[in-house]
Each structure stands twice: as C-alpha cells, then as structure tokens.
Amino acid sequence: MTALEQRLAQAQTELNASRRQLLQAILDNADDNHFLSSRSLAKRYQVDKATIVRSIQALGYKRYAEFATDLRAHFISRITPYTLMKSAAREKRTVAGHVEHSLEMDLHNLQSLRSTLDTNDVIQMAKRLGRARRILVVGVDFAAGLSYLMAYALVSLGYNAEAPVGSSGNLHQKISLLGAKDLLIAISFGRCLQATVDAVLHARQNEVPTFGITDSEKTPIARFCDFFWVASIANPSFHGSYVAPFAAMDALFVACAHLQPKRSLALLRRKDQDSRSRWYSPDTSGTSNRRNAKEDDYVLPGLDERNS
Numbered sequence: 492m493t494a495l496e497q498r499l500a501q502a503q504t505e506l507n508a509s510r511r512q513l514l515q516a517i518l519d520n521a522d523d524n525h526f527l528s529s530r531s532l533a534k535r536y537q538v539d540k541a542t543i544v545r546s547i548q549a550l551g552y553k554r555y556a557e558f559a560t561d562l563r564a565h566f567i568s569r570i571t572p573y574t575l576m577k578s579a580a581r582e583k584r585t586v587a588g589h590v591e592h593s594l595e596m597d598l599h600n601l602q603s604l605r606s607t608l609d610t611n612d613v614i615q616m617a618k619r620l621g622r623a624r625r626i627l628v629v630g631v632d633f634a635a636g637l638s639y640l641m642a643y644a645l646v647s648l649g650y651n652a653e654a655p656v657g658s659s660g661n662l663h664q665k666i667s668l669l670g671a672k673d674l675l676i677a678i679s680f681g682r683c684l685q686a687t688v689d690a691v692l693h694a695r696q697n698e699v700p701t702f703g704i705t706d707s708e709k710t711p712i713a714r715f716c717d718f719f720w721v722a723s724i725a726n727p728s729f730h731g732s733y734v735a736p737f738a739a740m741d742a743l744f745v746a747c748a749h750l751q752p753k754r755s756l757a758l759l760r761r762k763d764q765d766s767r768s769r770w771y772s773p774d775t776s777g778t779s780n781r782r783n784a785k786e787d788d789y790v791l792p793g794l795d796e797r798n799s
Contacts, residue, residue: 493561493564493565493709494561494564494565494709495518495550495558495561495562495564495565496518496565498550498551498552498561499511499514499515499518499550502549502550502551505549506546506549510542510545510546510549513536513538513542513546514546514547514550516536517532517536517562518562518565521562521565521566522566523535524562524566525559525562525563525565525566526563528555529543529544529555543555564707564709593726593732596725596726596732597726597732597734597735599723599725600722600723600724600725600726600732600734600735601734601735601738603723603735604722604723604735604738604739607721608720608722608739608742612720613742613743613746614746614750616702616718616720616743616746617743617746617747617750618750619674619700619702619718620645620650620674620743620747621650621747621750621751622672623650623651623672623673623674623700624651624670624672624673625651625652625653625668625669625673625674626642626645626650626651626652626653626673626674626675626676627652627653627654627655627665627666627669627673627674627675627676628641628642628645628652628653628654628676628678629654629655629662629675629676629677629678629686629687629690629691630654630677630678630679630687631679631684631686631687632684633731633733634678634679634680634684634687635654635656636733637678637704637733637736637737637740638654638676638678639654640737640740641654641676641678641740641743642654644740644744645744645747647758647759647762648744648747648748648751648754648755648758648759649751649754649755649758650747653665659686659689662686662690663689663690663693666690666693666694666697666699667693667697669694669697669699670697670698670699671698671699671700673699673700674699674700674701674702675690675691675694675699675700675701675702676701676702676703676704677690677691677701677702677703677704677712677716678703678704678705678712678736679703679705679710679711679712680705680706680710680712680724680731681706681707681710681724681731682710682711683705683710683711683712687712688711688712688715691703691711691712691715691716692715695715700717700718701715701716701717701718702716702717702718702719703715703716703718703719703720704719704720704722704736704739704740705719705720705721705722706721706722706723706724706725707721708721720739722735722736722738722739723735724736
C-alpha cells in the first residue's frame with residue numbers, strides 16, 4: 492500500500508461520500524493525474540480548486556505539492572509498460588525529441604545513482620557476497636537479463652552464484668535449499684513482480700539473508716529485503732531504463748574483484764586461456780574461405796533438375 496493509499500484509508504471516516512469518490516478517482520487514474528496542477532485537476536473532475544485543496548487537506552496534507560509528490564510516487568509504484576508508454580505519448584515531442592529525452596533520462600539516472608550510492612555500502616555488500624556459501628539471483632521478465640549478468644559475472648570471479656530460470660516452482664525449490672549462510676539477490680522495480688517478491692518472502696522464512704536492487708525505498712523489494720540499493724529506471728521507454736542498475740552492478744563487480752585481486756586474476760587468467768578458441772580468428776580458422784567455397788559450389792535442391 493502506498494503512502495497515499497494509507498492516508499485515504501485512515502481518513503475514510505472523516506470524508507463524505509463525494510470526497511471519497513473524488514480522491515479514489517484521482518488515485519485510480521494516477522497515470523493521467525500525476526502531472527496536473529491543482530487547477531487542472533479541478534477542471535478535469537469538474538469541481539472548483541477549493542474542493543481539491545480541502546479534499547487533500549482532509550488527508551493531512553498542508554500543501555498541494557506534498558500531495559502531488561505522493562501521487563507521483565503512487566503512479567510510479569503502479570506503473571506498467573502500457574501506463575509508461577501512455578504517459579510518454581501524451582507529451583508533445585517529435586520522435587527525435589523522445590530519443591533525446593530518453594538519453595537525458597539515462598544520464599540523469601546515472602547522476603542520481605552516483606550521488607546516492609555510497610562507496611562503503613558497495614564494499615560492504617561485496618564482503619557479504621564473499622562470505623556467502625551460495626548466491627541465488629532472482630530477476631523476472633526484463634530484469635532477467637540483469638540477474639543473468641550478475642550471476643555470470645560473479646561466477647567469473649569465483650563465487651557460487653546462479654540465476655535460475657524456468658517456472659516459479661523451480662525457483663521455489665532452489666530457495667528451499669538455501670540457508671542462513673547463503674544470500675538471495677532480488678531485482679525488481681516499480682510495483683515489483685509477484686514471483687520476485689514471493690522469492691524474497693520465501694527466503695526470509697528460511698532465514699536467508701536478502702539483498703535487493705530496486706528503484707524506490709517504497710517498493711516491496713525495499714520493504715522486505717534486509718539490504719537494498721535504489722537505482723532509478725525512469726525513462727519514456729515502455730520497459731524503463733536499466734542503465735543505472737547495470738552501473739550499480741558494475742560497481743559491485745569492481746569491489747568484488749579488488750577485494751581479492753589475486754584470486755580474481757587467477758580465475759580470469761584461466762578463463763582467458765580456456766576461451767581463446769571462442770574468439771573469431773580468420774587467420775587460423777579458415778572459416779571464411781571454406782564458406783565461400785561452399786557457397787560457390789552450392790546448388791539449390793531441384794535446381795539442376797529444372798535446368799536439365
């Protein structure tokens with residue numbers, strides 16, 4: 492429940508029916524209302540501005556700006572790809588303008604992360620990873636790419652990490668094997684996906700330490716995890732922007748690598764030697780020449796028969 496929903500629930504007995512309906516309508520359509528001034532909001536619902544002001548005062552707000560801040564937070568917590576795209580489409584921008592705005596938002600998200608993510612917090616989290624027997628990284632849908640990258644990078648540095656795929660049942664079984672010496676990392680944003688939140692709650696029941704990466708202090712991931720970082724994904728794109736979460740993860744990888752530099756170098760050297768054959772090398776593979784020869788000699792099935 493968001494802060495605005497809590498205020499509305501607590502003020503039910505003090506609001507008359509018309510004000511309850513008005514405020515509920517504003518909340519239910521937060522994607523259309525979060526950017527409006529008090530005057531515009533009054534015009535939208537065909538009431539005078541004083542009615543809007545008195546209604547939000549009944550919720551305990553002294554100024555409209557305070558109400559607007561909580562309304563935006565409510566909107567963000569309920570955001571979906573559709574509502575995000577709908578909000579962006581409402582803005583009068585050219586396609587080029589939308590692209591430029593997207594890049595500006597990415598830069599803003601990085602700057603915000605840079606100003607809020609404490610270096611000592613990154614080091615402390617890296618140390619917790621180092622003490623964990625097993626690390627399970629949970630991310631669903633668009634966050635699945637983040638979870639895979641985190642697990643893959645941690646394994647490269649010698650950590651016993653995994654980003655499970657498959658059904659929620661498979662995820663549930665994986666978490667059931669974790670204990671107090673392990674760590675669950677949950678990555679989800681906005682309203683947060685049910686499967687990810689359930690993973691955190693299940694881990695807590697098993698007394699498994701939990702760490703979350705999310706985009707607000709008010710998300711379920713932030714509320715239920717033992718530790719969390721905030722990395723904004725605000726962007727006009729329908730799927731949000733993952734520049735800041737990627738940057739946060741990169742900072743964590745750097746800390747992990749340099750806390751144990753000898754181990755990291757030894758593992759990366761071994762990986763480098765083992766994976767040399769994977770890199771493209773036209774001088775040694777001869778693949779291009781063989782492909783060209785095959786292409787010259789290749790005849791489509793039945794073509795020789797039709798031409799005979």
